[in-house]
Amino acid sequence: MRLSSAGFNPQAQEGEKRVLNSELWHACAGPLVSLPAVGSRVVYFPQGHSEQVAASTNKEVDAHIPNYPSLPPQLICQLHNVTMHADVETDEVYAQMTLQPLSPQEQKDAYLPAELGTPSKQPTNYFCKTLTASDTSTHGGFSVPRRAAEKVFPPLDFSQQPPAQELIARDLHDNEWKFRHIFRGQPKRHLLTTGWSVFVSAKRLVAGDSVLFIWNEKNQLLLGIRRANRPQTVMPSSVLSSDSMHLGLLAAAAHAAATNSRFTIFYNPSYMGTITGISDLDPVRWPNSHWRSVKVGWDESTAGERQPRVSLWEIEPLTTFPMYPSPFPLRLKRPWPPGLPSFHGIKDDDLGMN
Amino acid sequence: MRLSSAGFNPQAQEGEKRVLNSELWHACAGPLVSLPAVGSRVVYFPQGHSEQVAASTNKEVDAHIPNYPSLPPQLICQLHNVTMHADVETDEVYAQMTLQPLSPQEQKDAYLPAELGTPSKQPTNYFCKTLTASDTSTHGGFSVPRRAAEKVFPPLDFSQQPPAQELIARDLHDNEWKFRHIFRGQPKRHLLTTGWSVFVSAKRLVAGDSVLFIWNEKNQLLLGIRRANRPQTVMPSSVLSSDSMHLGLLAAAAHAAATNSRFTIFYNPSYMGTITGISDLDPVRWPNSHWRSVKVGWDESTAGERQPRVSLWEIEPLTTFPMYPSPFPLRLKRPWPPGLPSFHGIKDDDLGMN
DNA sequence: ATGTAGGCGCTACGCCGACAA
DNA sequence: TTGTCGGCGTAGCGCCTACAT
Numbered sequence: 041m042r043l044s045s046a047g048f049n050p051q052a053q054e055g056e057k058r059v060l061n062s063e064l065w066h067a068c069a070g071p072l073v074s075l076p077a078v079g080s081r082v083v084y085f086p087q088g089h090s091e092q093v094a095a096s097t098n099k100e101v102d103a104h105i106p107n108y109p110s111l112p113p114q115l116i117c118q119l120h121n122v123t124m125h126a127d128v129e130t131d132e133v134y135a136q137m138t139l140q141p142l143s144p145q146e147q148k149d150a151y152l153p154a155e156l157g158t159p160s161k162q163p164t165n166y167f168c169k170t171l172t173a174s175d176t177s178t179h180g181g182f183s184v185p186r187r188a189a190e191k192v193f194p195p196l197d198f199s200q201q202p203p204a205q206e207l208i209a210r211d212l213h214d215n216e217w218k219f220r221h222i223f224r225g226q227p228k229r230h231l232l233t234t235g236w237s238v239f240v241s242a243k244r245l246v247a248g249d250s251v252l253f254i255w256n257e258k259n260q261l262l263l264g265i266r267r268a269n270r271p272q273t274v275m276p277s278s279v280l281s282s283d284s285m286h287l288g289l290l291a292a293a294a295h296a297a298a299t300n301s302r303f304t305i306f307y308n309p310s311y312m313g314t315i316t317g318i319s320d321l322d323p324v325r326w327p328n329s330h331w332r333s334v335k336v337g338w339d340e341s342t343a344g345e346r347q348p349r350v351s352l353w354e355i356e357p358l359t360t361f362p363m364y365p366s367p368f369p370l371r372l373k374r375p376w377p378p379g380l381p382s383f384h385g386i387k388d389d390d391l392g393m394n
Numbered sequence: 395m396r397l398s399s400a401g402f403n404p405q406a407q408e409g410e411k412r413v414l415n416s417e418l419w420h421a422c423a424g425p426l427v428s429l430p431a432v433g434s435r436v437v438y439f440p441q442g443h444s445e446q447v448a449a450s451t452n453k454e455v456d457a458h459i460p461n462y463p464s465l466p467p468q469l470i471c472q473l474h475n476v477t478m479h480a481d482v483e484t485d486e487v488y489a490q491m492t493l494q495p496l497s498p499q500e501q502k503d504a505y506l507p508a509e510l511g512t513p514s515k516q517p518t519n520y521f522c523k524t525l526t527a528s529d530t531s532t533h534g535g536f537s538v539p540r541r542a543a544e545k546v547f548p549p550l551d552f553s554q555q556p557p558a559q560e561l562i563a564r565d566l567h568d569n570e571w572k573f574r575h576i577f578r579g580q581p582k583r584h585l586l587t588t589g590w591s592v593f594v595s596a597k598r599l600v601a602g603d604s605v606l607f608i609w610n611e612k613n614q615l616l617l618g619i620r621r622a623n624r625p626q627t628v629m630p631s632s633v634l635s636s637d638s639m640h641l642g643l644l645a646a647a648a649h650a651a652a653t654n655s656r657f658t659i660f661y662n663p664s665y666m667g668t669i670t671g672i673s674d675l676d677p678v679r680w681p682n683s684h685w686r687s688v689k690v691g692w693d694e695s696t697a698g699e700r701q702p703r704v705s706l707w708e709i710e711p712l713t714t715f716p717m718y719p720s721p722f723p724l725r726l727k728r729p730w731p732p733g734l735p736s737f738h739g740i741k742d743d744d745l746g747m748n
Numbered sequence: 749a750t751g752t753a754g755g756c757g758c759t760a761c762g763c764c765g766a767c768a769a
Numbered sequence: 770t771t772g773t774c775g776g777c778g779t780a781g782c783g784c785c786t787a788c789a790t
Contacts, residue, residue, distance in 0.1 A: 096633050134632050178761055277631040278488050279450050280639050281658035288642020295460055304635035
């Protein structure tokens with residue numbers, strides 16, 4: 041815990057203002073998270089957003105919250121701005137988006153262009169390892185998988201005995217972390233020793249969390265983390281009641297829709313959860329909503345270079361929260377459940393199901 | 395950092411559900427923070443609340459947020475519920491309140507009863523010390539001011555050499571902390587040794603922060619902290635945009651006022667700040683508002699038993715956020731600035747100025 | 749009365765290969 | 770190939786007094 045100077049950044053007070061490293065952000069977010077392109081048209085589901093806020097505050101939506109009859113269940117919006125952020129405390133990644141609802145007439149006539157959200161650009165030269173008990177204990181360092189070390193770390197000088205070098209990696213906040221990379225032991229293996237424990241304790245990593253090393257085109261070493269799905273320690277912000285937050289969410293969308301002005305949302309990929317199925321519609325609160333509470337997840341064990349990457353869009357077009365670009369070029373991994381209405385203006389045939 | 399079991403409480407996930415120790419809460423909140431009684435009538439200032447949220451999110455209120463013409467600048471409410479809470483991470487104290495606006499007719503006729511908010515019941519047998527560099531360094535323990543130790547701690551058995559005992563104190567989350575209390579050195583002094591550093595690192599205390607020991611009527615030792623006014627590390631919650639939060643705040647109050655139903659707010663004493671003066675009115679957004687942005691603060695150096703305690707009400711009735719019981723029995727420490735309108739229904743004479 | 753520093757025992761952090769799985 | 774362990778050297782934690790303020 042001696043890196044307090046590296047751990048604190050006065051600029052970060054009101055969020056991350058500097059330009060985050062995009063490839064590191066996407067790597068931390070995971071292959072299932074992709075962001076739509078600025079300027080593209082997306083669909084915003086207040087209900088979906090509402091559920092996300094409910095999940096993040098651990099509070100269900102109270103029934104006495106008034107409806108906004110003027111607020112349709114989905115708003116087609118133009119995306120004006122997307123910025124990537126990372127929580128200063130937890131390194132949790134999230135995105136801030138500025139949306140502008142189309143006019144009522146445009147909402148009806150809207151033809152969603154055949155744009156894919158920028159396909160999640162996972163870096164090519166990287167590795168991701170889930171930390172073991174030995175990796176996180178104070179007893180030793182970090183055991184680097186052999187292929188990973190050979191692929192993403194600079195080559196060692198094997199004329200030395202033992203071969204060793206200093207690695208400098210930067211995290212999402214541009215903090216610098218130094219590690220001693222050594223190749224020793226019997227049998228020989230790659231290890232990170234000096235500097236590793238400081239990183240583990242500073243980021244409060246535990247066994248089951250994952251670390252991520254990227255070697256990018258600029259020959260920089262980037263370092264990210266993905267925490268295991270522990271029971272969300274999200275505390276109620278203690279600033280606004282959850283009821284007020286839901287109201288604020290609805291009011292912001294409704295006001296923007298009524299005045300064709302912009303509004304801002306936070307997209308927090310970590311509250312997506314894992315696949316549980318398709319929930320029922322809510323005909324009372326959200327009549328005619330096309331929002332489906334299909335929760336998707338990706339297995340941490342498939343991370344790294346072994347598994348072919350898959351985009352969220354390829355799995356289930358209607359799960360994409362809160363964005364919904366045109367699914368035309370997409371193929372569903374599983375057929376769309378019969379009997380469920382499809383999105384307006386899109387025939388089942390167009391989805392290219394097998 | 396070995397008290398992980400004590401530091402984590404699964405029940406605390408969605409806030410503090412158990413009954414917090416009231417005297418400890420008030421001691422941590424400080425003598426200037428008092429809570430109105432359940433059932434009493436209070437005045438809620440949306441503008442004031444809005445400013446608090448702005449302070450806690452480090453964001454100014456955006457000008458394009460729509461007004462709520464139906465929402466008056468102050469709402470007289472009945473207070474239905476008050477619960478005391480403490481942030482699980484930081485121990486920061488805050489209160490949750492359920493308010494019900496009176497009917498429009500009652501708003502007009504409201505006669506605020508001459509109730510004081512329950513005067514901040516500061517415990518009698520306690521001490522508060524600002525931590526020195528030595529107190530927080532890893533080199534040693536905690537030096538207990540002599541009078542404080544004699545007053546608050548159980549008496550030592552001076553037949554032992556050196557006299558020593560084990561102290562067990564409980565914090566706001568009912569976690570137990572054990573300390574070795576010893577009287578030694580030349581000259582003799584009271585010290586907390588074993589157990590102290592665990593507490594300091596668990597609470598992440600630094601020099602300048604304060605600790606607070608209470609010996610209550612049930613012969614229990616209570617332990618609280620007050621952090622120094624460091625630059626607020628409040629991050630934007632990354633759940634809802636600040637615009638949406640402001641909208642939600644206004645919408646919740648407006649909806650409750652329109653339907654005479656209840657709404658919930660969080661009252662966060664730590665965002666009160668220090669006295670800076672009286673700000674101008676905002677005739678555009680909040681016409682006829684009686685809210686004044688008088689910020690008050692209390693000097694940490696005056697804490698403890700030396701200084702006579704003072705209630706917030708005694709300093710400035712109109713500063714009380716968000717509560718405003720009748721100030722009849724109060725005396726102002728400084729005269730009400732001439733030329734500024736007083737609160738409706740209250741003559742200056744009634745304020746008992748000298 | 750109490751903040752800080754020197755002295756110094758001893759815990760536990762952290763680097764090493766030896767094993768297995 | 771890599772997770773865990775026993776083995777150790779040693780940094781720094783933490784208990785003590787001395788001294789200054």
